[in-house]
Amino acid sequence: MPTKKPAAAKKQPAKKVVSAKKKASAKDDSGLPLSVVIRRRIEAQKARFHANDNIAAFIQPGELEGLVDEVAEKMQAVLESLVIDTENDHNTKNTSRRVAKMYVQEVFNGRYVDQPTLTKFPNVSRLNELMIIGPITVRSACSHHLCPIMGRIWIGVLPSKESALIGLSKYSRLTEWVMCRPQIQEEAVVELADMLERKIKPIGVAVVMDADHFCMQWRGVKDRDSKMINSVMRGAFLKDSNLRREFLALIDRK
Numbered sequence: 743m744p745t746k747k748p749a750a751a752k753k754q755p756a757k758k759v760v761s762a763k764k765k766a767s768a769k770d771d772s773g774l775p776l777s778v779v780i781r782r783r784i785e786a787q788k789a790r791f792h793a794n795d796n797i798a799a800f801i802q803p804g805e806l807e808g809l810v811d812e813v814a815e816k817m818q819a820v821l822e823s824l825v826i827d828t829e830n831d832h833n834t835k836n837t838s839r840r841v842a843k844m845y846v847q848e849v850f851n852g853r854y855v856d857q858p859t860l861t862k863f864p865n866v867s868r869l870n871e872l873m874i875i876g877p878i879t880v881r882s883a884c885s886h887h888l889c890p891i892m893g894r895i896w897i898g899v900l901p902s903k904e905s906a907l908i909g910l911s912k913y914s915r916l917t918e919w920v921m922c923r924p925q926i927q928e929e930a931v932v933e934l935a936d937m938l939e940r941k942i943k944p945i946g947v948a949v950v951m952d953a954d955h956f957c958m959q960w961r962g963v964k965d966r967d968s969k970m971i972n973s974v975m976r977g978a979f980l981k982d983s984n985l986r987r988e989f990l991a992l993i994d995r996k
């Protein structure tokens with residue numbers, strides 16, 4: 743893959759740029775799929791658009807509705823390829839649109855909307871004691887099969903005197919924003935920990951995620967009781983084993 747990509751890009755960069763420019767301005771409304779328009783904006787900025795990336799910066803107001811239409815159309819084609827009679831089967835008549843809305847507006851919405859705004863409070867009482875937030879309910883989907891991942895997250899924060907604290911509910915909002923994308927659990931917890939470090943600038947941050955992966959239950963090995971547990975320890979949580987032990991003892995994973 744990595745060897746192929748640059749070669750393909752080399753072949754036609756001049757052509758690509760020209761046609762992208764022409765079409766993005768001229769053909770937005772006339773036939774060019776919206777996903778292609780958005781994709782070209784992303785590529786022009788050389789940004790990444792993996793399943794767990796947020797691409798809100800490249801989407802203009804009103805375009806999400808257009809994306810729902812496009813996904814519904816393609817979802818309909820999937821149902822047809824599955825040889826399902828959506829015309830006569832009343833249960834599947836509007837399934838394509840329901841699934842498209844569910845993807846774009848709910849379960850993958852964290853890809854398409856801006857990060858929730860965070861009110862930050864200065865650490866006036868100079869708290870430097872362990873704070874634990876959780877369990878926060880997690881609903882996500884695996885990038886491999888788009889099967890649900892249902893679980894819980896605990897966040898530990900050891901603020902410094904200079905830390906900007908965020909409201910308790912914001913931890914849930916941030917978690918939801920990261921998780922409402924097709925994810926890989928190992929990457930999701932790291933992304934969440936990175937974001938908390940950037941926002942709060944604490945002495946330490948810890949994230950523990952405990953989840954059921956439906957791709958293990960619904961398909962594949964059909965192992966109903968298997969769970970995946972990930973933890974990320976940063977700063978003080980990494981260096982101080984007492985702090986780490988205290989955090990792990992206080993979260994109740996039963």
Ligand SMILES: [Zn+2]
Binds near residue numbers: 887
């Ligand atoms: Zn999976």
